[in-house]
Amino acid sequence: MRLYATSSGLAREDRTGMLAILDLPYPDVGALLRGPGIEAARTAPVLREQPIDATILRSPVARPGKVLIVGLNYGSHATEALEMLAALGKSDVTLPKEPNLQVAAGSAVTGPTDPIVLPRVAGDHVDYEAEVAVVIGTVAREVTIDRAWSHVAGLTAVNDVSARDIQRRAMTGDPTASIGVAKSFDTFKPLGPCLVTADEFSETPDLAVRTRVNGTVRQDDRTTGFIHAIPELIAYLSRYQTLEPGDVICTGTPRGAGVFTDSYLRAGDLVEVDIEGIGVLANRVVRA
Known part of the structure; x- marks a missing residue:
C-alpha cells in the first residue's frame, strides 16, 4: 500500500x-x-x-519525534569517508563495528517538492545524501533482530541534507560544532513522496538509490551495499532509546555525495533523490 x-x-x-x-x-x-x-x-x-x-x-511524516541518522552504512561511502579523514590527518580512524548514529531535529523535515533553503551560516557547503528512510510503526524497545521488521510501518525516501563545513569542524574535534546541528537546519530533510508499507518489501530490500543534480547522476548504488541491514539497525537503536510510531531512521547514503568532489549545492539547483519502488523527491535549492 x-x-x-x-x-x-x-x-x-x-x-x-x-x-x-x-x-x-x-x-x-x-x-x-x-x-x-x-x-x-x-x-x-x-x-x-x-x-x-x-x-x-x-511529507508523509510531518514532525517525527526522532530522526535517527546512520552514517557510514554503505561500503562504498565508508571507503571514501575514510579517505577524506586520512587527508585531514585522521589516518588512524577505522570503520566502527556498530552503526554510527547521529540525531537530527524533526523540524528539519520538509515535503517532497518543497525548497531546500541554504542557511546563511552554511550556504556554501550544503550537500545532498540520498537515503532510504524507515518509518517506525509500533513501539520498539530492546527488540531482537528477528522481531525488528515487525515494528516497521514502511519505507520512504529522504535527502539527508548536510552543512559540511559544520560537520567537518565537528569531525575534527571543534567543541563548538555538532554533526547533529549540521543536519538539522530547517528544510534539510525532504521526505516522501509517499510511505510504502512494509509488506511490499523483504526485510533486506534490494533497491536502487540515486541522486541527480540538474539532471546529472551523482549517486547510484543499491541497498544491497548496506553494512548493517535494516533489522540490525532497529535492534541496535532500540537498545538506546525507545523507538516510537512515526520515528524516522535514515539508513545511510552511498558513494558520490558532493563533499568528495567539492560539488556543493547552489541556489537554483534541482536535486532529485530517486528510490526504486518508492518514488522521487524533487527539491529546488533556494537562498535564505
Missing part, C-alpha cells in the same frame, strides 16, 4: 497515478501511526479520487 499526505488529507494510491482521499481525521501518516495505526488506512472509506499530478504532496 502506498500512502500519501496531501493538502486534502491522507490518501491511498488504489490506481496508478490516482489518489483516493481517505475519510480519516489524520493530517499525515505519522499522526495515523500514533493513532489507530497503519491498518486503518486499508479499510478507510474513500471521499473522492484525484490525480497525483494535480495534488500538493506533503
